[in-house]
Amino acid sequence: MRAGAAFAIAATVATSPVPTMAQDGVSESRVRKIEAEIRALQRQVFPGGDERYFEPQITSEQGTGNQSSPNAPSTTAVTDILARLDAMESQLQRLTALSEENTNSITQMESRLALLEAAPAAGASVASTVDTDDLPSTETNLDAMTGGASSAEPAEPDQSAADPQTGPSAERLAAVQQIAKPQTGDAADDEYSYGFRLWNAGFYPEARQQLSSFVEQYPDHWRVTWGRNLLGRAFLDDGMAEEAARWFLRNYQADRTAPRAPDSLLYLAEAMIAMEDTRRACIALAEFGDTYPAVASGRLLDQYEANRRRINCEA
Template sequence: MTVMIAGLAAAAPVGAQAQSLSLDARVGQVEKRLNTVERVLSRQNGGGPLVQPEIGPPDASTTAAGTPASAPLTDLQARVAAVESATASLTNRVETTEHRLQQLEGDFAGYRRATDARLRALEESRPTSAAGGNEAADDTPARPARPAPATPKPSAAADSARADRVAAVPKPTGTDAADKATYAYNYGYRLWKAGLYPEAEAQLEKYGTRFPKHRLVSRAQNVLGLVYLDDDRAKDAAQIFYENYSKLPDGDRAPDSLFNLARSLVVLKRPAPDICQVYKEVGDVYGDKLTAAQRAEADRGRATYKCK
């Protein structure tokens, strides 16, 4: 019995030492992983030099043989406390980094929306280029600002200034110039966008007379109606829009001409049932063929005039 007790007493320190070494090795692995995370965060937060880890292996020191070691549990408690502190610090840095990323994403999204809005505004207001190009796709934007009304008897200086404005409108070149019908349409379109309504009217009326079967005739007639509408000739505009829709119901701008007809009737102060009839025609004839913007416009019109 005495021998067994002595054996157990001798084995106890060995077991405690093995347990301490095992726990020590596990804490060491945690420290190494934290060091790796710290290096990654250091590079992400600024791309600067690597930041040395706050926790490192204990300084190697030699002790004289036979010198009693410090209590293993006390050492491990100190190291675990250091690991917990470093973990809290890393958690805070990760949360801070995530917050900064969210702010950057929000700022970038706002910047992109503002840039898109500015680009759209520039595209709507920029003059057409002198290099030609087909303006056929751009004949449905917001109307250009109307210039100041001319005096009944313009002076020679006023005539000269208007001639300069007309001369400043670029004429189509390249392939558009070779195609006389396309040239006539595009030049009339550019005159309208420049606010030169009488000149645009003459150009587009000449186009309609000379090229009644051209592929752009639906667009040209719609633009001619817009010229009349902008030039305070709402009755003539309504007539042109109606004829463009009724004669060319499958034309590129037939639905737009119906919407513009409704606008003309509003200017002419026609009763709401007449305007509602136009919006009903839009839905009955074109229905699912309308674009999202056209459907929204039709819905607004019906709501405004309380169409049934």
């Protein structure tokens, strides 16, 4: 009987740890599965195995055979699982934070893209910088930009630079006659080119008369955008900023995709500067930069920057 009792006690002692060992084995398997899933998630979010986001597969302890020092405290399966769960929680926190940052960045990019897609076609006013009352969209409201003159149409150019009582001097007539009119077979282009030659020679009144005739006679010619722009310059170079502004604005509004539309808008700002109208000059410069960014950073960059330096648009 004593031998049988001793045998029963020994069997009980020997088998009692088995459920605990089985439970530890299940927990270990579940933890390894979770760790594997987190690593898979990391590699989907951050492909390439960047060490900023992944712990090395081989640590210094593993490299030395995972040997602990003789004085290191021994760990149980439970404490090891807790430590690994803490590590997984830290990884999840980092993933969550980075995911939120990525979401925020994507939201900002989508907002900017939506603004770009909603932007008006080339030449349309930008609502945040240009008031439609300041830069009218129809030629009937040209006063709003040019200072409120009574007439919406540009004034007719003067006939000559001479005193109306005496007419042009003989010397001036002779000098104008020295400017040859082109004969290329394209009558409209010849009229414009002759006006350009008069302007280039400094005969501004004569150039205005010639260019005005060209614009009126050939309103649909491909050179008309050059003609209106140069007509404005013939006024501006002769100290007549208000009339120049009318022609520049008229040319810009007629076709904002025309080759000389950006030039006219930039010269419109110069005309406003000459009139000491800083507010409207800043409006025109802002419109130019927003509507023609490629031209503002390319062909007309120097002129654009020079005009911006002449006035303070930040006040």
